[in-house]
Amino acid sequence: MNINIEVNEKPGITEVSIAGELDIYTAPELKKVFEPVAADGTSSLHVDLKELSYMDSTGLGLFVGTLKDLNRNDKELRVTNVQPRIMKLFEITGLRDLMYITEYSEGEEVEK
Amino acid sequence: MSYIDSLTNDYEEILRLYLYENDVDAAIAKCHTFSRNVIEIDTSPEEIVSLHTQMLNHMHVNDVDLVKQSLEILEEVMISFGFTYRDYRAMLDKLDLHDQELDIAASLQETMLKPTIPVADTMQIGAISIPAGKVSGDYFNFIHHNSHKISFAVADVIGKGIPAAIAMTMLKFGMELAHLNKGPAKALETLNNLVEKNVNKNMFITMFYGVYDYRNGKLTFSSAGHEPGYIYRYEEDVFEEIDTKGLVLGVRQDNTYFEKTVDLKENDMIFIFTDGVSELRKHDETFIDMNDIFQMLREMKDNHPQDTVQYLYETLTRMQNNLRKDDLTMLIIKNAKNLY
Numbered sequence: 001m002n003i004n005i006e007v008n009e010k011p012g013i014t015e016v017s018i019a020g021e022l023d024i025y026t027a028p029e030l031k032k033v034f035e036p037v038a039a040d041g042t043s044s045l046h047v048d049l050k051e052l053s054y055m056d057s058t059g060l061g062l063f064v065g066t067l068k069d070l071n072r073n074d075k076e077l078r079v080t081n082v083q084p085r086i087m088k089l090f091e092i093t094g095l096r097d098l099m100y101i102t103e104y105s106e107g108e109e110v111e112k
Numbered sequence: 113m114s115y116i117d118s119l120t121n122d123y124e125e126i127l128r129l130y131l132y133e134n135d136v137d138a139a140i141a142k143c144h145t146f147s148r149n150v151i152e153i154d155t156s157p158e159e160i161v162s163l164h165t166q167m168l169n170h171m172h173v174n175d176v177d178l179v180k181q182s183l184e185i186l187e188e189v190m191i192s193f194g195f196t197y198r199d200y201r202a203m204l205d206k207l208d209l210h211d212q213e214l215d216i217a218a219s220l221q222e223t224m225l226k227p228t229i230p231v232a233d234t235m236q237i238g239a240i241s242i243p244a245g246k247v248s249g250d251y252f253n254f255i256h257h258n259s260h261k262i263s264f265a266v267a268d269v270i271g272k273g274i275p276a277a278i279a280m281t282m283l284k285f286g287m288e289l290a291h292l293n294k295g296p297a298k299a300l301e302t303l304n305n306l307v308e309k310n311v312n313k314n315m316f317i318t319m320f321y322g323v324y325d326y327r328n329g330k331l332t333f334s335s336a337g338h339e340p341g342y343i344y345r346y347e348e349d350v351f352e353e354i355d356t357k358g359l360v361l362g363v364r365q366d367n368t369y370f371e372k373t374v375d376l377k378e379n380d381m382i383f384i385f386t387d388g389v390s391e392l393r394k395h396d397e398t399f400i401d402m403n404d405i406f407q408m409l410r411e412m413k414d415n416h417p418q419d420t421v422q423y424l425y426e427t428l429t430r431m432q433n434n435l436r437k438d439d440l441t442m443l444i445i446k447n448a449k450n451l452y
Binding site for chain 2: 031069
């Protein structure tokens with residue numbers, strides 16, 4: 001049950017890659033990364049989930065809170081390369097329709 | 113050389129630096145590392161004092177002034193022990209407080225939030241909800257209306273403890289207030305606005321809301337981002353997914369929900385559950401297959417739904433990886449029209 005977070009700051013965009021598992025135990029660590037970006041409101045957040053193998057509802061809650069904060073400042077949340085099992089979570093909960101999100105497919109990114 | 117031996121050597125080195133080379137800074141710096149290491153391996157303070165005495169003998173330190181000086185090193189190590197001890201106490205106090213909070217939430221769930229299962233001749237109900245820990249993030253509720261209808265809901269609240277228990281209380285009273293004639297979709301819309309205003313930004317609730325007429329077997333339902341439910345068709349021996357694809361509660365004000373209606377024939381069953389069931393992790397870390405659950409339901413199709421959910425719960429708990437435990441909730445409503 002581990003998470004590895006990489007952050008890359010660009011002008012106007014914060015890029016974050018998450019690997020491992022995002023659950024009730026690892027979510028606080030990611031929150032420390034997301035929260036300042038969302039609260040600051042000067043850059044959009046682009047999150048790559050290619051290496052993320054598992055996410056539970058606490059993880060999903062963190063995305064919801066971050067999305068709300070970003071939207072308040074007219075900033076965007078982009079979630080890319082989502083593994084099918086995690087994509088199903090975004091779909092069932094209806095959250096998929098609230099953000100820009102793409103599913104991971106062998107070697108290429110597919111926009112849906 | 114064992115780790116203990118190397119720590120003993122470290123201590124000798126610290127004393128040598130301090131007593132004979134007067135290199136105070138180096139000695140103190142090493143002293144901090146040493147303290148950290150001995151605390152990590154659960155060394156007791158008396159073991160350190162005994163190590164100190166041994167070292168003085170071993171190094172033939174007999175001069176009273178040197179012995180006195182050496183005690184300054186011992187004091188330095190003991191200070192680290194003191195800090196660790198205070199941290200430990202503070203953590204215990206925190207745990208205590210946390211425990212009390214969980215107790216309050218758990219007793220709220222035990223008393224105020226416990227639903228009454230409706231009883232009628234033409235339907236049978238089975239319901240089970242077992243938390244993984246002390247308190248549950250799952251919630252289910254029934255309301256028996258006088259007009260041969262029941263409202264029921266299964267919900268998963270993100271987060272636990274008092275905030276979750278408060279959210280559940282809100283759901284309970286929201287359901288009581290939702291007007292029956294307006295249907296499940298309108299009920300979810302009311303609940304959504306209530307929840308959105310009152311929960312923190314990282315929290316949301318998934319909910320399946322149904323109204324079942326036990327006189328004619330008509331089910332009207334709506335879902336707020338909840339796991340799809342199923343209807344088991346007894347005669348055809350098939351499972352039909354029931355879902356309306358709506359957004360979870362608490363994310364967006366004035367969200368619209370949709371509803372559908374289906375008819376249950378004799379012995380058909382409605383099966384609603386939380387993701388503790390569908391996302392169950394097995395001992396080998398793989399996820400459960402819904403077909404396995406369907407198979408269990410088939411085996412139990414002629415039993416009372418309460419026995420079925422009990423059987424499912426016991427089987428699922430055996431399959432479950434204990435490190436991955438989640439709250440489990442299942443609800444079955446069976447059209448038992450012609451049993452009587």
